[in-house]
Amino acid sequence: MVNISFEGTESFLSRQPDKKDVQAAFDTLVNRTGAGNDFTGWIDLPENYDKEEFARIKQAAARICSDSKALVVVGIGGSYLGARAVIELLRSPNYNALPKNTPDIYFAGNGISGDALTDIITMLGDRDFSVNVISKSGTTTEPAIAFRIFKQLLERKYGAEGARSRIYATTDRARGALKTLADREGYESFVVPDDVGGRYSVLTAVGLLPIACAGIDIDRLMQGARDERTEIRFRGIESAAVQYAATRQALAQQGKSIEILAAFEPAFRFMAEWWKQLYGESEGKDGKGIFPASVDLTPDLHSMGQYIQDGQRMLQETFVFFSHASASVSVPADEENLDGLNYLAGREMSYINEKAMEATMAAHISGGVPVTQIRLARICEEEVGALIYFFEFACGVSGYLSGVNPFNQPGVEAYKKNMFHLLGKPGY
Numbered sequence: 001m002v003n004i005s006f007e008g009t010e011s012f013l014s015r016q017p018d019k020k021d022v023q024a025a026f027d028t029l030v031n032r033t034g035a036g037n038d039f040t041g042w043i044d045l046p047e048n049y050d051k052e053e054f055a056r057i058k059q060a061a062a063r064i065c066s067d068s069k070a071l072v073v074v075g076i077g078g079s080y081l082g083a084r085a086v087i088e089l090l091r092s093p094n095y096n097a098l099p100k101n102t103p104d105i106y107f108a109g110n111g112i113s114g115d116a117l118t119d120i121i122t123m124l125g126d127r128d129f130s131v132n133v134i135s136k137s138g139t140t141t142e143p144a145i146a147f148r149i150f151k152q153l154l155e156r157k158y159g160a161e162g163a164r165s166r167i168y169a170t171t172d173r174a175r176g177a178l179k180t181l182a183d184r185e186g187y188e189s190f191v192v193p194d195d196v197g198g199r200y201s202v203l204t205a206v207g208l209l210p211i212a213c214a215g216i217d218i219d220r221l222m223q224g225a226r227d228e229r230t231e232i233r234f235r236g237i238e239s240a241a242v243q244y245a246a247t248r249q250a251l252a253q254q255g256k257s258i259e260i261l262a263a264f265e266p267a268f269r270f271m272a273e274w275w276k277q278l279y280g281e282s283e284g285k286d287g288k289g290i291f292p293a294s295v296d297l298t299p300d301l302h303s304m305g306q307y308i309q310d311g312q313r314m315l316q317e318t319f320v321f322f323s324h325a326s327a328s329v330s331v332p333a334d335e336e337n338l339d340g341l342n343y344l345a346g347r348e349m350s351y352i353n354e355k356a357m358e359a360t361m362a363a364h365i366s367g368g369v370p371v372t373q374i375r376l377a378r379i380c381e382e383e384v385g386a387l388i389y390f391f392e393f394a395c396g397v398s399g400y401l402s403g404v405n406p407f408n409q410p411g412v413e414a415y416k417k418n419m420f421h422l423l424g425k426p427g428y
Ligand code: PA5
Pocket: 076, 077, 078, 079, 134, 135, 136, 137, 138, 139, 140, 143, 197, 198, 199, 200, 281, 409
């Protein structure tokens, strides 16, 4: 369960969020009466997911684990970030390098760098591999290019028939270029539900198939999301998620227009990337929106720390801290004590990390940065599922509070039109 503390924001709020406004935003979201309401299928997803498809995801993951040493996951934005975030947080950012009995996982098609793609091909070597191509529209340029390349690699290695049995397509139920190709070739297919947008899709096959391939228990992940949903429904506007949404908006109204998500685990880095997409795409429109940024602490205290402490005062910060570490590592004693560290001898690194978090929080508050603190018990499937649902729900409420449609992304078309024109795409 997500626990939240606003002790570090109280002294900054000259006006508390208006409860009537917050209730209205909450009601708009749960009653699906607001702008973009046809993209709110994610609200009930932890309860109402397709159980037959869920079982197929587990079977496909078991097959990939048995016949492949690597899985190439092709996708971008909402069709990429959630899976990578969960795998890095629950397994490790060093997942591929660590000993394990699940396949290495490479993410491709999330940019247009030929160098990055070549690295993946080199790392694959001559090992057996499968591909999970993920695109709701089926027409996004970055993954489409990468998929062409990996499809041809598979065909060269296994022949047309063999390649078909190693390609898993996650796409729209009925429409799009990828759906047409998947039907024609007979790829095993999974669905991005019509009413779930890319950035809210991590708990569909979009995220769940790669996550399951990494050996993560997707039942427990869904259970965590389900528990958080129940908690939010029970506590309504007093829930941690709604309070978080209301507080960040109230702070923004007082000029704190940039929110930094700060976590004290390097494995959280891609969760922050996922969070930035979720909030940036949902709220940054119509000239509005809190700019989402992130730092990795304590490393970034030695780079961004100066600015956060002392730069322009338009920042608010949200800390994410896991109370119990998985690994037990303590500082060894040293007879000579030349580094002066013996005062920490025997102390767990998790204890020192927590003191660093408390110290940073106090420093930033005294420097004029309001800090909201999110606490989770430990890095495990249930807690991560809860955190995903917490951030998604809060984002919906926060978007409605600021008066935008949190479920569209009209702004992302501008660069595409220019790029297609420059590349000579017919019709541009
Ligand atoms: O959140 C979104 O809608 C976007 O980030 C999309 O997920 C991203 O552009 C990829 O789109 P698609 O899945 O259609 O290839």
